[in-house]
Structures are given as C-alpha cells and as structure tokens.
Amino acid sequence: MPAYSRQTIARYLKKADAAGTNDEKGDLFENLVEYLFSKVPGVPQVRRNVTSVFRSEELDLVVSNDKHPNGLVSLNTWIPVECKTTRGPIGSHELQVFIAKIERRSLDFGISIAWRGITGDAQLLTGAHDHASTALMKGIRIIVITRTDIEKLSSTEDLVGLIRTRLCDLFIKRSPLVLD
Numbered sequence: 001m002p003a004y005s006r007q008t009i010a011r012y013l014k015k016a017d018a019a020g021t022n023d024e025k026g027d028l029f030e031n032l033v034e035y036l037f038s039k040v041p042g043v044p045q046v047r048r049n050v051t052s053v054f055r056s057e058e059l060d061l062v063v064s065n066d067k068h069p070n071g072l073v074s075l076n077t078w079i080p081v082e083c084k085t086t087r088g089p090i091g092s093h094e095l096q097v098f099i100a101k102i103e104r105r106s107l108d109f110g111i112s113i114a115w116r117g118i119t120g121d122a123q124l125l126t127g128a129h130d131h132a133s134t135a136l137m138k139g140i141r142i143i144v145i146t147r148t149d150i151e152k153l154s155s156t157e158d159l160v161g162l163i164r165t166r167l168c169d170l171f172i173k174r175s176p177l178v179l180d
C-alpha cells in the first residue's frame with residue numbers, strides 16, 4: 001500500500017496551526033485530507049467544496065471510491081467527508097448537520113474529520129456521540145477521525161485500517177470515536 005510522506009503531513013499541520021484565519025486553516029486541513037484519501041487505492045477522485053444545486057449546503061470533500069481490494073472495498077461509491085478545525089471538539093449540532101447532509105443524499109456513510117474530536121462521552125453516548133448512535137439506528141454510519149489519528153498515519157493501509165476499526169467500534173459500541 002502507498003506510503004504517506006510524514007514530512008508532508010507535518011508540513012500541512014504546521015501551516016494550518018500558523019494560519020491567520022479560520023478559512024485558511026480549514027483550507028489547509030482540507031488539502032491534507034485530500035492528500036490522504038487521494039493516495040488510497042481505488043480513489044480516482046476527491047472533489048472539494050461541492051455545493052448543492054440549491055446552494056443551501058456544501059460538502060467539504062467527496063471521495064469517489066472504486067472499491068479496490070486494498071482500499072475502501074466495503075464502502076459506498078461516494079463518501080462525504082466533513083473537515084472541522086475548531087479549537088475544541090465539534091458539538092452535537094455540527095454533527096447533526098453533517099448527518100442531515102448524508103441523509104438528504106440517500107447515503108448511509110460519512111467521515112467527520114474533527115481536529116479535536118467530538119463532544120461527549122463515547123461510553124455513555126452523550127453529546128455528539130448520541131447523534132451518531134441515533135443515526136446508526138436509522139442506517140447511517142458516521143465515524144470520526146481526529147488530528148491525532150492523522151499524525152499517526154504512515155500509509156494508506158493505516159488509514160483504511162483506522163476506518164475499518166472505527167466502523168467496527170461503531171457497530172459494537174455505537175460510538176463513532178472510541179479512544180482505547
């Protein structure tokens with residue numbers, strides 16, 4: 001599986017940390033996430049800032065997935081990815097908005113890449129964890145990947161493995177982000 005450049009990841013994160021505005025920080029973080037997914041086997045395209053025809057909502061990234069055996073084989077052809085670089089964990093409302101975007105497109109899976117994770121307790125399913133658990137009961141799977149997770153990635157195999165682990169945790173523990 002393709003390796004990631006640890007220097008590239010560190011450079012994107014350092015630039016995002018030093019960004020002068022939230023928009024600039026968000027753009028740099030989206031660049032990093034695009035870099036990570038574009039190297040996964042079977043991902044021919046990552047589209048950025050896709051706006052609905054009604055201009056009422058935007059998806060940060062949409063990953064096109066050809067279901068390569070070494071890639072995201074068990075996931076949808078289209079995977080919406082939301083990137084959040086807030087100072088603290090993202091809250092219930094922000095996760096609900098992302099879930100609604102997925103639901104309106106009749107999809108059943110999305111990835112929230114949250115700089116600092118999400119609010120609440122994974123074991124007690126409080127805060128944003130509750131909304132991900134409720135979405136699961138409707139057939140919508142949401143997983144969360146954090147900055148700390150990204151800092152540990154060295155190959156696409158790591159990213160694919162992380163996604164599989166988070167999906168497994170979601171099914172077993174009903175939480176999109178379980179930190180053991």
